[in-house]
Amino acid sequence: MLDFFTHPDVAPFSIAALVLLGLLLIELVTLLAGKPLSALIDHAVGHDGLHLDAGHVEAAGGTALDHAVDHGAVAKPEGQSQGVFGTALDWLNAGRVPLLVLIIALLAAFAGLGMVLQTVVSTAGFYVPGGLAMLLVVVPSFYCTRHLTRLVARVVPRDESYVQSGADFVGLVGEVTVGPVKSGVVARARIRDRYGNTHWPRVEPADSEQVFAAGASVLVIEVRAGGVLAVTAADSRLTEHRAS
Numbered sequence: 001m002l003d004f005f006t007h008p009d010v011a012p013f014s015i016a017a018l019v020l021l022g023l024l025l026i027e028l029v030t031l032l033a034g035k036p037l038s039a040l041i042d043h044a045v046g047h048d049g050l051h052l053d054a055g056h057v058e059a060a061g062g063t064a065l066d067h068a069v070d071h072g073a074v075a076k077p078e079g080q081s082q083g084v085f086g087t088a089l090d091w092l093n094a095g096r097v098p099l100l101v102l103i104i105a106l107l108a109a110f111a112g113l114g115m116v117l118q119t120v121v122s123t124a125g126f127y128v129p130g131g132l133a134m135l136l137v138v139v140p141s142f143y144c145t146r147h148l149t150r151l152v153a154r155v156v157p158r159d160e161s162y163v164q165s166g167a168d169f170v171g172l173v174g175e176v177t178v179g180p181v182k183s184g185v186v187a188r189a190r191i192r193d194r195y196g197n198t199h200w201p202r203v204e205p206a207d208s209e210q211v212f213a214a215g216a217s218v219l220v221i222e223v224r225a226g227g228v229l230a231v232t233a234a235d236s237r238l239t240e241h242r243a244s
Helices: 002-006 011-032 037-045 054-060 063-070 083-091 099-122 130-155 236-243
Strands: 173-178 187-192 202-205 217-223 229-233
Touching: 002 011, 002 099, 011 037, 011 099, 011 130, 037 099, 099 130, 187 202
Parallel strands: 202 229
Antiparallel strands: 173 187, 173 217, 217 229
């Protein structure tokens, strides 16, 4: 068995499997430490940084949205498409699972398909050359990754959070659940992050003159001392976007 995994033509797939195991181990250790590697990677590459699509930002307008843009919550559209790379990531469900999960799924598919191929061929007494074997499984690996990430997105508990800090809520629309939201009163809002996870952070009005009753839709525009989120009235079109 060890000879199979160390065979030169199987080695690329064995290496992929070892990298996969290493990433899983690191993810487990960092998860126990309270800072999962998957969340750190998403935060570092900006995978969780854009909460509203550019087309909607352009259409919404309004003071509240401009305030969010000024605070870096959303990006102004530049009339450019997301490109081939962005489209490929979307096809692989990058927005539905952490980027690390996508990488692990791709490694698993690549290693698994490659080893299955070499195992089947080895029964005839030879191996497919390593380079050719990788070419044969690379495309099927991406298709398998697409289905694996879709499955993960469905079975991962929805209350798991990939949000790193209060700053990650900036630009998101929420609904006041414990109110009213007014100066000097502890209030909470229900906010769903881009992964579909629900949070109930403390909120207060960005302007001390503002008051928002329970059930009102609010837009997070900044984070204040103690992690309290400053909110303002959400544009109706932002609310419709959240509901859809």
